[in-house]
Amino acid sequence: MNIKEITDYIFIGTEPCKADAIFVVGGSLPDAARLAADLYHRGFADTVIIGGKYSVKRDNFPLPEYETEYDFYRDILLKKGVRKEDVYGERESGYTKQNAAFAKRVVDENGLKIHKALIVCKSFHAKRCQLLYQMYFPDVDFTVVTFDGFGISRENWYQTEYGRERVIGELKRIETQCT
Numbered sequence: 484m485n486i487k488e489i490t491d492y493i494f495i496g497t498e499p500c501k502a503d504a505i506f507v508v509g510g511s512l513p514d515a516a517r518l519a520a521d522l523y524h525r526g527f528a529d530t531v532i533i534g535g536k537y538s539v540k541r542d543n544f545p546l547p548e549y550e551t552e553y554d555f556y557r558d559i560l561l562k563k564g565v566r567k568e569d570v571y572g573e574r575e576s577g578y579t580k581q582n583a584a585f586a587k588r589v590v591d592e593n594g595l596k597i598h599k600a601l602i603v604c605k606s607f608h609a610k611r612c613q614l615l616y617q618m619y620f621p622d623v624d625f626t627v628v629t630f631d632g633f634g635i636s637r638e639n640w641y642q643t644e645y646g647r648e649r650v651i652g653e654l655k656r657i658e659t660q661c662t
Contacts, residue, residue: 492610492654494606494640496627503599505522522601530569533556535556536551537552553574597623605629606632612627635650
């Protein structure tokens with residue numbers, strides 16, 4: 484694969500559309516929750532499902548005032564005016580495949596009906612998120628809405644060693660986790 488092929492495969496984020504729910508993939512960047520709150524307030528969906536304990540690569544969440552990614556994202560959403568009744572989530576997942584699997588459990592346990600959903604995630608994480616959430620929600624039509632995390636974008640990922648490592652790492656994880 485060349486740079487253009489990798490870029491087109493990995494960076495699949497698009498414009499939001501009306502949906503039943505917004506899934507926020509676990510992480511530690513506030514941008515995800517801020518984007519979800521913005522989408523919520525713009526009327527794209529009235530349910531937000533967030534997830535995450537903390538990365539399996541860590542022993543705790545990096546911000547000491549929060550125990551989990553869920554707590555961090557929920558706090559941001561509530562401060563941004565999202566109604567607490569519209570926020571669902573879990574505090575157990577440590578990686579993306581678990582985010583999707585445990586989100587499915589949350590949806591089922593709460594009797595949520597989702598036919599169309601938005602996934603909010605980092606731009607270089609978009610393809611893997613789409614594939615994994617589709618695996619656990621085969622009947623849901625997903626649209627991925629992204630933000631550029633860690634300074635990595637569609638336009639610049641290949642220009643730094645860090646960007647290349649993150650994107651090539653996504654390709655490898657897609658191969659091992661999404662099959």
